[in-house]
């Protein structure tokens with residue numbers, strides 16, 4: 001038994017050390033990725049529930065490092081936030097988003113791109129200044145800023161003031177991962193928000209979980225009473241699409257419609273839809 005236990009301890013420690021070392025390596029490689037353009041962006045279409053047509057796309061970051069391999073955003077974004085490097089990453093994402101919007105506008109005059117904003121971005125001036133500059137080039141009508149409830153809890157007054165300013169400039173604000181935080185709609189109704197994204201956790205088992213159906217149904221109702229657009233994320237099958245459309249959910253996103261795709265593929269998709 002003692003031997004087994006020792007093996008377990010050794011295994012556990014090794015596992016722990018490996019994860020720890022990987023995190024250290026990520027923090028070490030991040031500045032290089034930022035400096036050398038090591039990131040790539042992909043986009044996941046957001047479709048109208050009633051027709052299935054693409055009305056927007058969410059921009060998601062990807063990183064492949066020579067030694068680390070693929071590093072998922074869930075893995076490196078929290079580390080980039082802790083080390084302050086997220087500010088530079090968001091700056092780059094915003095710049096790319098403007099470039100994409102300009103390209104897509106040559107194809108059609110209605111398109112919205114969502115970008116993910118971190119808590120840190122709402123409390124320093126970099127993002128605010130970037131978005132003020134973009135609004136002078138009329139970009140605000142094409143961008144949606146996705147913010148989680150927990151990002152707002154970080155430094156509520158400062159973050160809410162920042163959102164207020166951005167909303168007044170004309171940017172749309174979306175509450176991401178809704179339902180996983182502790183706030184309720186009654187608490188966030190005073191925020192300048194336009195869209196509510198119901199977290200994937202409530203959508204994933206929608207067809208087999210009556211409780212999830214109740215939650216989603218009442219969230220959609222209440223959100224509509226507050227004049228918010230409702231997005232369901234993580235839609236993976238047709239039955240869920242039907243159900244969500246019947247229950248007046250406005251916009252859907254998920255593997256059933258498309259996985260995150262390259263800019264070229266997004267462009268192609270919009271082109272094809274235009275022809276039909």
Ligand code: C2E
Nearest residue numbers: 060061073074077093116117118234235236253254255256
């Ligand atoms: P999120 O904002 O909730 O993004 C949605 C995530 O769900 C994406 O994972 C997407 O690929 C995944 N997803 C979409 N549809 C489905 C589906 O039908 N089924 C399943 N199982 N998954 C689906 P991804 O790209 O790995 O991003 C993870 C998180 O990383 C994002 O969650 C977001 O919080 C963060 N993130 C990604 N890109 C950025 C960025 O540029 N800046 C910041 N600050 N955060 C980012």
Ligand code: CA
Nearest residue numbers: 058116146176
């Ligand atoms: Ca998001």
Ligand code: CA
Nearest residue numbers: 176177197233
């Ligand atoms: Ca989300």
Ligand code: CA
Nearest residue numbers: 148176177199
């Ligand atoms: Ca998420």
